[in-house]
Amino acid sequence: MRDRTLRQVFAVREYRAVWLADLLSVAGDQLARVALAVLVYGRTGSAAWAAATYALTFLPAIVGGVLLGGLADRFPRREVLAVTDAARAVLVGVMAVPGLPLPALCGLLVVVVLLGAPHTAARGALLPELLPGDLYERGLAVSQITGQTAQVVGFAAGGLLVAAVSPSSALALNAVTFLAAGLLFRFGLARRPRADTTTRTGARDLLAGVVDIAGDPRRRALVVLVWMVGLYVVPEALAAPYADQIDAGPAVVGLLMAADPLGSVLGAWLFVRFV
Structure with a gap:
């Protein structure tokens, strides 16, 4: 019964487009994270700089979710998904330019992460429409x-690619994955009108x-638990300095960065299989 339901999920053509686009952009993002960790640590020799740059791949999303998430309701969701991926492809393409100053690299990275907020909001709102x-x-x-x-x-592939070629090549490949994902959203989804914005949330x-x-202990506890998830990325942020310390x-x-999501894959499979 479970397998048949999963096949029904992939029978939805638009979901297949969203699923494939997500895979491309997620894999490309990890390529970029490895490239940035190696690039920044290689230039500065500082674990603090490497960790801070890695944090920039997550932290701006906190602000972006509040400030930009509403764009998913103000414009048709297909267009939001396609345009944000196209914009990120251009920005990451600029980041791939060899010799780009570190402050400019960090600034572009912040904008790339901020654009992920309306993209995530539009995708999250679209999925229930595709999969009732x-x-x-x-x-x-x-x-x-x-x-x-x-x-x-x-x-894993990012580490091999950076070792074989260069961090700039991995960033360029990330730009290509964003572009491909944008095209999948643009041509793989039907156009829908924008959402009703009469109940738009204000400040x-x-x-x-x-x-x-804050006034509900149960909800407050859930929020604190979610915040603690951020601690799990600390080993990933220190992967480049640690690898250098052990002469790797x-x-x-x-491979060090891949250990965390590998554990998540196994845990999710065990949960779905037995719980």
Whole structure:
């Protein structure tokens, strides 16, 4: 029964386009993370700089979710998905230019991560439309497992690519994956009208929501637990300095970064299989 439901998920043509686009962009992102870790540590020799740059691949999303997430409701979601991926392809392409100053590299990285906020919001709102009922839950499970698998492959391949060629080449490949994902969204999804924005959330509503969560011990505990997830990326942020300390190359950097998502893949599979 479970296998038949999973096949039904992939029978939805538009979901297949979203799923493939996600795999491409996730794998490309991991290539870029390995490249940035090796590039920044190679230039500065500083573990702090390498960790700070790695943090920039996550931290701006906190602000972006609040400031830019609403764009997913103001414009048709297909266009939001395609345009944000196209814009990120251009920005990462610029980041791939050899010799780009480190401050410019970090600035472009912040913008790339910020653009992920409306992209994620549009994708999250679109999936329930593509997968009604129980299919939605199965679709989320499939996306979670395959997305983590793409992270493992992206990290491992990124380390090998950086070792064989250069960090700039890995960044250029990330730009190509963003472009391919944008084309999949543009031509693989039907055009839908933008969402109803009559109930658009304002700053006052946002503040009221924060106060409401802070006043509920159960919700507050969930938020704290989610924040603690950020601690799991610390080993990834230190992979490049650690690999240098043990006299290993970029390929080992990729393998060290791949260890975390590999554990997530195994844990998700065990949960789905036995729980």
